[in-house]
Amino acid sequence: MTATPISPGPLPKKPRPRRRNGMTLALAIGAGVLALIAIWFFFLRGGDDADPYRTEAVSRGEIVRSVSASGTLEALVTVEVGSQISGQVTQVLVDYNDRVTRGQTLAVLDPQNQRSAVEQSQAQIASAQAQVSQAEAQVALAQAEYDRQKFLFDRGIVAQAALDTASASLRTARASVQSANAQVRQQQASLRANQATLGRTSITAPISGIVIDRQIEPGQTVASGLNVAVLFTLAQDLGRVQALISVDEADIGSVRLGQPVRFTVDAFANDNFTGEVTQIRMLPTAESSVVAYTVVVEADNPGERLLPGMTANADIILEQRRGVLRVPNSALRFTPAGVEAEQPTRRAGGGSGAAAPPGGGGQRSGGRGNMAASIIAELNLDAAQRAKVQPILDRAQQEARAAARAQGGGGQRRRGNNPAMAAAFNKAFDEIKPLLRPDQQTTLETLRGRFAGGGGRGTVWVLVDGEPVQRSVRTGATDGSYTEVLSGLNEGDQVITGGGPRAVNTQAQAQAARMAASGGAGRGGPRGF
Structure with a gap:
């Protein structure tokens, strides 16, 4: 008998590995790596090996400080x-x-009515002259009667009453002649008036x-x-025109008679025209709470291309300096990433960046007479000029101190420019200017700009052997794009205007360090699987 093998039955299944837990762990690790890479790329990576700074060489050029405004062209004389x-x-x-x-x-105009009036006046004159003749005849008759009565009265033939009557008649006749002559003169005046009216028909x-x-x-x-x-409207001469420029009240204090003006018109956009300030009208105009004043500028009009009514976009030249050392304004604003620039040395009576005294020698503005002495030294005055200028500057300095005390003890000086000092010395400069030579007047206008806020201290960064080096400079006039450098730089120095390594985000750096210390985002995977 053959034994039949007994089937052992279905074997028990082995448990399969839980793949979901492993895939989740891999995804979490990958996400953490990507997050670390993104943080490094956007926040932690440094600059490239190549020099990333943008630089510009310090050069000599022109600094033009101006006030921009617009207005309308007109003929000089319009009737x-x-x-x-x-x-x-x-x-x-x-x-x-x-x-x-x-x-x-x-x-x-049609002269018919006026001609008739003239003819009527001529007829009235003729009538008045005839009345004069009649009155003269009456005088002759009255004179004869008076003579006859006088002859008879002298011989006792007639009474006194008859002589008196003849005398009165004579006086009446003479008065009639005067009246008739007056009528003639009246009619002659009327004739002249009518003739003038007739002339006005042309x-x-x-x-x-x-x-x-x-x-x-x-x-x-x-x-x-x-x-x-x-x-009709007549323009006397279009060989010269005038522009009525509307200047804002904030800028009108810097405008002076005789200042040059550059302007353009839309009809000739590529052509520049020049003129001169000839009048500053004191009547203000207000529009939308903005107060402005009209400045009259006269300009030549060769070829009569400029026409009345054109819009003039003008720049009133307040200060113009040629051949000065200058840097772009972006260089004065630049600071390398991660570097805190050293502030310029604080001067007595002014904060960092405040307008420096003209002498630039670190004199205390509170020292008696130092400001005036500094200005006199920079103007290079002779003895005669000094005797006239010194009292003017001393008075301006006293006015500036009094105004500063009235404003609260000079707090304006600690925050920046001192408007009281600028106003006082600007007034003094107007008195001094006629006493100076042309070269001294140029220096005076530079000083005026410094008192108005154009001068002071600043910081630039110069690229030396591929590294930024900080330099403190003393600045002068500025035109909004470039600033004059009075000291601190040499021609040809490469000042940094932008670029450079990116700043490191310290918060992101600390967060990345914490993530790295914890082994990455989601390290070990979700628990419980």
Whole structure:
């Protein structure tokens, strides 16, 4: 008998590994690595091996400090021609852009009524002259009667009453002659008035110039009244024009008569025109709570290309210095990443970056007479000039101190520029300027700019052997793009204007260190699987 093997039955299944736990761990480790790479890339990596700084060489050039404003061009002299009488226009003899001379007839009104008035006055004069003749005849008759009565009275033939009557008649006749002569003069005056009115029927040019506007046509009726209608507008001479520039109240204090002006117009965008400030009008204009003043600028107009009504975009030149050492303003603002720049040495009476006294010798502004002495030394005055200038500067210094005390003990000086000092010395500079030579006046305008905030201390970084080196400089005038350097740099120095390694984020650095110490994000995977 053969034994039949007994099937052992299904074997027990071995438990499969839990793959979900391993995949989650791998994903967590990968995410942590990516986070560390991102933190390093964006926050912890340093600069490239190549020099990343942007530099510009210190050079000599022009510094122009100006005030920008806009206005409208006008002719120097513009005359509106109207009519003093009413009437119908019969002729218009000129048109737009015609050149006319003084006294030339521009238009003619119908003269019929005025001619009739002249003829009537002539007739009235003739009538008055006839009355004079009649009165003179009456005088002759009265004189004869008086003589006869006098002859008879002398011989006792007539009484006194008859002589008195003849005398009164003679005086009356003579008075009638005077009255008749007065009537003649009155009618002559009326004739002259009517003749003048007749002459006004021809409208003539009061000046020589160009017709820039015409408001009438033949057949139109002109009515005179309190408001005379404008028939023509004449521009005297377009060889020179004036621009009415509107300057903000914050800038008007720097504008002076005689300052040069550069301007452009949209019609000739590539051409620059020059003029000169000839008038600063004191009447303010206010629009949207902004106060401005009108500055009149006169300019030559070669070829008469500039036309009345054009918009002038002007720059009023407050200060212009040529051939000065200068740096871009971006160099004064630059500081390398992770470096705290040393502040310029604090001067007495001023914070870092405050306007330095003109002498730049570290004198205390509170020292009696030091500011005035510094200005006199920099202007290089002779003995005669010094005797006149010294009292003016001493007075300005006293005014500045008094104003500073009134403002609270000089707190303005600690925060920066001192407006009281700038105003006092600016007034003094106006008095001093006529006493100086041209070269001294140039130096004076530089000092004026420093008192107004153009001078002071600053810091720049110079690239030396691939490394930034800090330099303290004394600055002068600025035009918004470049600043004059008075000391601290040499021509050709490479000042840094931008670029450089990126700043390191210390917070991100600390967070990355903590993550690295913990073994990465999600190290060990989720628990419980």
